[in-house]
Amino acid sequence: MKKxxxxxxxxxxxxxxxxxxxDLFNADGRWIGTGSLAxxxxxxMQPARCEVNVEQKSDGSDVSVTGRCVLGAGGxxxxxxxxxxxxxxxxxxxxxxxxxxxxQLSGSERDGAVNMSATSxxxxxxxxxxxxxxVREPDTTSFATRQLVRGPGETSWRVIVxxxxxxx
Amino acid sequence: xARKRRMERAAAGAANAxxxxxxxxxxxxxxxxxxxxxxxPKVTFDDALLRFFKSDFPAYADFVDVAQDFEDDSHxxxxxxxxxxxADPEALGAATALLLEAQFVDGVRAALSPLSIEFxxxxxxxxPLVPFPLPEQAEMADRFEAVRAQSPALRRLLAxxxxxxxxxxxxxxxxxxxxxxxxxxxxxxxxxxxVLKVRMAGYPVMRAKLGQGLxxxxxxxxxxxxxxxxxxxxxxLRSVAMGVLTLPGPLIALLVSLGMFGHxxxxxxxxTMTLPVLVMILATIDSIHIIFxxxxxxxxxxxxxxxxxxxxxxxxxxxAAGTTAIAFAVLTVSRADIVAELxxxxxxxxxxxxxxxxxxxxxxxxxxxxRPGFQDKFARLAARPPxxxxxxxxxxxxxxxxxxxxxxxxxxxVIALGFYSQAGPRFFMLDSLADxxxxxxxFTSIEREVAPISELQVAVRSKDPEVxxxxxxxxxGVGGSDLVQSVASLGGEGVAEGLPDVxxxxxxxxxxxxxxxxxxxxxxxxxxTLALAQRVDAALDANPALMGIDVSPATGMAVMxxxxxxxxxxxxxxxxxxxxxxxxxxxxxxxxSARIAAIALIPNLLPVALIGGWLxxxxxxxxxxxxxxxxxxxxxxxxxxxxxLNRIRLTGGFAxxxxxxxxxxxxxxxPVLVTTSVLLVFGFGGSALASxxxxxxxxxxATSVFLLALFADLLILPAAVAFLGPRxxxxxxxxxx
Numbered sequence: 001m002k003k004x005x006x007x008x009x010x011x012x013x014x015x016x017x018x019x020x021x022x023d024l025f026n027a028d029g030r031w032i033g034t035g036s037l038a039x040x041x042x043x044x045m046q047p048a049r050c051e052v053n054v055e056q057k058s059d060g061s062d063v064s065v066t067g068r069c070v071l072g073a074g075g076x077x078x079x080x081x082x083x084x085x086x087x088x089x090x091x092x093x094x095x096x097x098x099x100x101x102x103x104q105l106s107g108s109e110r111d112g113a114v115n116m117s118a119t120s121x122x123x124x125x126x127x128x129x130x131x132x133x134x135v136r137e138p139d140t141t142s143f144a145t146r147q148l149v150r151g152p153g154e155t156s157w158r159v160i161v162x163x164x165x166x167x168x
Numbered sequence: 169x170a171r172k173r174r175m176e177r178a179a180a181g182a183a184n185a186x187x188x189x190x191x192x193x194x195x196x197x198x199x200x201x202x203x204x205x206x207x208x209p210k211v212t213f214d215d216a217l218l219r220f221f222k223s224d225f226p227a228y229a230d231f232v233d234v235a236q237d238f239e240d241d242s243h244x245x246x247x248x249x250x251x252x253x254x255a256d257p258e259a260l261g262a263a264t265a266l267l268l269e270a271q272f273v274d275g276v277r278a279a280l281s282p283l284s285i286e287f288x289x290x291x292x293x294x295x296p297l298v299p300f301p302l303p304e305q306a307e308m309a310d311r312f313e314a315v316r317a318q319s320p321a322l323r324r325l326l327a328x329x330x331x332x333x334x335x336x337x338x339x340x341x342x343x344x345x346x347x348x349x350x351x352x353x354x355x356x357x358x359x360x361x362x363v364l365k366v367r368m369a370g371y372p373v374m375r376a377k378l379g380q381g382l383x384x385x386x387x388x389x390x391x392x393x394x395x396x397x398x399x400x401x402x403x404x405l406r407s408v409a410m411g412v413l414t415l416p417g418p419l420i421a422l423l424v425s426l427g428m429f430g431h432x433x434x435x436x437x438x439x440t441m442t443l444p445v446l447v448m449i450l451a452t453i454d455s456i457h458i459i460f461x462x463x464x465x466x467x468x469x470x471x472x473x474x475x476x477x478x479x480x481x482x483x484x485x486x487x488a489a490g491t492t493a494i495a496f497a498v499l500t501v502s503r504a505d506i507v508a509e510l511x512x513x514x515x516x517x518x519x520x521x522x523x524x525x526x527x528x529x530x531x532x533x534x535x536x537x538x539r540p541g542f543q544d545k546f547a548r549l550a551a552r553p554p555x556x557x558x559x560x561x562x563x564x565x566x567x568x569x570x571x572x573x574x575x576x577x578x579x580x581x582v583i584a585l586g587f588y589s590q591a592g593p594r595f596f597m598l599d600s601l602a603d604x605x606x607x608x609x610x611f612t613s614i615e616r617e618v619a620p621i622s623e624l625q626v627a628v629r630s631k632d633p634e635v636x637x638x639x640x641x642x643x644x645g646v647g648g649s650d651l652v653q654s655v656a657s658l659g660g661e662g663v664a665e666g667l668p669d670v671x672x673x674x675x676x677x678x679x680x681x682x683x684x685x686x687x688x689x690x691x692x693x694x695x696x697t698l699a700l701a702q703r704v705d706a707a708l709d710a711n712p713a714l715m716g717i718d719v720s721p722a723t724g725m726a727v728m729x730x731x732x733x734x735x736x737x738x739x740x741x742x743x744x745x746x747x748x749x750x751x752x753x754x755x756x757x758x759x760x761s762a763r764i765a766a767i768a769l770i771p772n773l774l775p776v777a778l779i780g781g782w783l784x785x786x787x788x789x790x791x792x793x794x795x796x797x798x799x800x801x802x803x804x805x806x807x808x809x810x811x812x813l814n815r816i817r818l819t820g821g822f823a824x825x826x827x828x829x830x831x832x833x834x835x836x837x838x839p840v841l842v843t844t845s846v847l848l849v850f851g852f853g854g855s856a857l858a859s860x861x862x863x864x865x866x867x868x869x870a871t872s873v874f875l876l877a878l879f880a881d882l883l884i885l886p887a888a889v890a891f892l893g894p895r896x897x898x899x900x901x902x903x904x905x
Contacts, residue, residue, distance in 0.1 A: 036300035039286075043295065044289075044293065044296060045299065047264045047302075049271075070272065071268075071283070071296075072268075072296065073278070073283070073284030073667060074284075074667070075271060
């Protein structure tokens, strides 16, 4: 049985907006993402759309994100919590209703971009995948997220989420 | 004779008692008003698109058996996308963006479209039909063509020439939430989409339209009914003030009937919404009869004249209400809940309305009539009573040739009944919408450009691909269609697992033990749909590959509705027969003459038979609204006959009907008959303007019956009484020749 990668779609939510390139936790409010994603890790990309709400907690070092991503045939609710670890790094946890799985992430901020990796392999149908998430700012009104996977024996990464967010 | 005198003395005594305590009549009058005003705020409306069919017919049971295990399309919004070529990235991109956005509308549960379809690619991977980025037009066209050749799912969603495609959006079943979902979707669909044109359809859209139409129609029809009643009464009575005097009874009867809907917690539906206007029109007719009779009382003191007029007409009014109520009451035995509901609401409201109008008109005429201005008007009218115009020629002609007219009428009746008996049932979802309705045009485009919207379903208690393939092949063979599908032809059980529940439950039951095989087909008529279902059932029974497999009878909305409507029409035909017999019995008891009762049926059966025969001959078939209209119109049409018979009774009875007396009775009755028929035809004819097609159809058929009934009462009734009635008339005529 193919497991949905919607667990990882929430990785796209890491992008917290242009203002956050310098200050990761300043994003707030509703964001709409357009782009593409793959329904399962071994499928080709297809058009998709995500809508998320970003809510600040504490002094900006703790961000709660909830939203939903859809494809041509339905979608999934997702949620995420991201916390700065105080030593220049970030840690995160993501959950998707489609799978009910939670994925742990950790990474760092560098050159206005956030790079995170899953702390443990993502196992789908008995196959372990490495996963990586990047967030960047193509311009001042948007941010883009990409999620990549690499299976056993694969030398290059494959993009399975590619979303660009703008505020409505 | 002594008994009759005793009864007359008792009635006169009661009338005297009412006259002495006239002021006390205001108390029940106030109670009636109270019932009306406290009930009206509680009135609700229900499109009843599905409840329509709730019944204990086997066709409904088969449908429920399948519907409880599978998701149906009753909450599906359908988006129709049209472009020169949907493989064009600009058109496909716009459709994709719209579909993705639509899924974010609160209440949209999923989406099924070409974007949902995947196929096994040459690479061995499963690929989405519509990938990202969108390919060039030629490549996408090839992709569509290749998958369309393999997949019935895509053939159901995409036109062969790629100019149209469908997206199915199942929305929340919560009826209260649906309007805002539709509003949000409408906002997304509206606006310029470049090369793409988008239209919205589906049951929820249709329900919303019918729901809005119901409220507008209730207001429109009752307003038309009241206006027509007032205009006709004022014209016939040659006085606006006298016309106003006819209004209180009907208006209060209308309010009481609406109030009763509220008090009883019964929603007004497309079936029951004609009841209030029917009540008002019949009440107006009673009111006009009463005021005409009040005029005949000449210069008597107002209360005495009013009570005497009401007393002379009360029995005829109650009998008229009773016969119409009988026509409704027979519907209560229908196996369809909504028809039974119409039956007992109709019977109850008509009897209540009759009492209401007698009470109201007694109070109003007795009080207002005492005013000098009205006394003058009554006197003027009495001196120059209304005439029947050219209509008076009809009974004269009938009485000059009673044998020929009666024979012709009987022959026509037999022929019309013969055709009527051949009329088949008809129900088509789109018949609820007018031909020119944009929503109907959208449904028609979907059916013409992409795939039929009617679907035959068979549930199989097996997921074995070979079994399902055998069922699919059987359905495809019988239906001659390449659109048959089940989970087997869509790629196996795994397909359902990857889909949202609301979509997957259209292929497999929740417990995974049953699979649904579906055959889209073009709806032609109820009879053909039932024939198709029977052919499918027979072919499935005869298929050796399905021996021992639990396969449901063919069902689905179209099959079920055809089966239920067919059963309801059988009920209605039986009901009509019972109504005819009951009316005959009632008249026989009232006038103590079985012969007159039988004669009275001829002019009342003929209009119903003629319209029913025409529906059969024209190929329209009998829709539920038409079947109801024929039964109800029969009950209403009898009313005028009863008033004619009452006029003959008041002018000397039926024991010895001399030709002069029959002629005189018809001359007295004709103006009232013409007035009330004009009222019925124009008052109820307003239904033809209804936005709800079922109501318009009901009104058109009923109005046609009323019009024919007027001619039948003026032409055939006197001829039949003269020719077939007590022999005195004919022998007298011969003797005097």
